[in-house]
Amino acid sequence: MNMQGLGFRLYRFCLTIWMVILSAKAFPEKQCLVWCCRVRLNSWVIERSNGQIAENRVSTFSHRNVKQVAICQKFPPCKGSDNRRSFNMFSPELSDADFRRFSKLVYDKCGICLGGGKKELVRARLNKRLRETGIDNFKDYYRFLTKQDNGRELVKMVDAISTNVTSFFRQRTHFDFLRETVFPSVKESQNRIGSRRLLFWSAGCSTGQEPYSLAISFLEYFGRRNSHDLRILATDVSTNVLEQAQRGVYPAVCLKGIPQTILRKYFQRGYGSQSAKYRIKESVKKLILFKWLNLMEPFSFRHAFDLILCRNVMIYFDKNTRERLVGKFYNCLVDGGYLIVGGSESLAGSDHRFKYIRPSIYQK
Known part of the structure; x- marks a missing residue:
């Protein structure tokens, strides 16, 4: 292996570590950050275990001559997050059954009708409530809503799905x-x-x-x-x-x-x-x-x-x-x-x- 190739690999390795550190600062609330990017050369997996960083070669696959890099970095829980579950950074799916349950709950409490065409809108808007409560799926969130005695979360849920469009001297x-x-x-x-x-x-x-x-x-x-x-x-x-x-x-x-x-x-x-x-x-x-x-x-x-x-x-x-x-x-x-x-x-x-x-x- 010539020195030029070794230097280039070392450069890529250091650059990857630096980007992981930046990601940790940008997403301190995530206990697990999964970041995928594309490069044209061999890829690495960076893992942190007990303060030690291990470097492993991984198999790569090509897509239009572009290879995938998968970097998984584990971070300690952020302060104040002990009472929360870690939240998947990808939005959970809202099943048809769960959507019907939420629709009935909103109708019974507020009279608002949520047609089938509102499913994706409801999913997108309720994702924020899942993040705030630390609940990682809609089924558990529905149970949380219906079992809460003071109704505070129900009000916040209605806030999330309500559409508020107005202006001065409208109409x-x-x-x-x-x-x-x-x-x-x-x-x-x-x-x-x-x-x-x-x-x-x-x-x-x-x-x-x-x-x-x-x-x-x-x-x-x-x-x-x-x-x-x-x-x-x-x-x-x-x-x-x-x-x-x-x-x-x-x-x-x-x-x-x-x-x-x-x-x-x-x-x-x-x-x-x-x-x-x-x-x-x-x-x-x-x-x-x-x-x-x-x-x-x-x-x-x-x-x-x-x-x-x-x-x-x-x-x-x-x-x-x-x-x-x-x-x-x-x-x-x-x-x-x-x-x-x-x-x-x-x-x-x-x-x-x-x-x-x-x-x-x-x-x-």
Whole structure:
């Protein structure tokens, strides 16, 4: 063996060890890291045992003249991982039977229908929960969910599979209706019989853009001196989005299309590293109460609402669930109160007592 060939092999050997060390730093939480790469020369297996590194030749196979290298490096468990099982770095499979169990659980608890086409979506989103809990398969995770008494993990599971898409003043025709019909009617009623507190409900408020848009629309029409006449309840089944909504901080990209006059009046821009973010001003936030609420559970409100927005929520429910929920909304409204659903939603074909006003808008 000539010196040049020996030097080249030594170079490759040292380079491989260095890459394994870097991998250990990048993935400290993994007890076993399996890393496969391709090289054009002979390959090595690096094993660590009791602090000693042994070098073994392994048989290789060729694919398009490229040979495989398999490197297996065992690492000690990371701190704080004693109570967790090691998690396979490859995503476990979600069987059809397990998917049906999760679908039934989500439907029973939240009313959300997960069709067969959602299987891969559910698998991908629940993988994070498996990593967080240290459970390495969906069957054991289901047992963990159903045996837990406090339901905290169930809430986190619903957070993981929920879809939360919203924006400020989404579906502007609804806010035009408020400005042109609902608010003038309220003002006329207040002038005739005196002022009273208005109660609005944003059911399925997501990250807060909808209730904040409601509050801003009210302030724009009535002025700040009447802000004490409105309270908005904003609810969602996801604790993650409620935390974001309560903070009321949004990147500038979420505020595109909002007039500068509105931005200056109701938003505060960040400074320095936060200059690309905006915070809702306190004059808007004080009108809103954010609460966790499962729409499938019984309501226990002490006062009826003048307006309920439940937009792009019922598309996840089947017909029977929608009808039950719409009936509950009807009982929660004052006479003449409004229910506004999503633009792609309709109560047509459902059994309800609402009066149709215009697409996606109904009145008690």
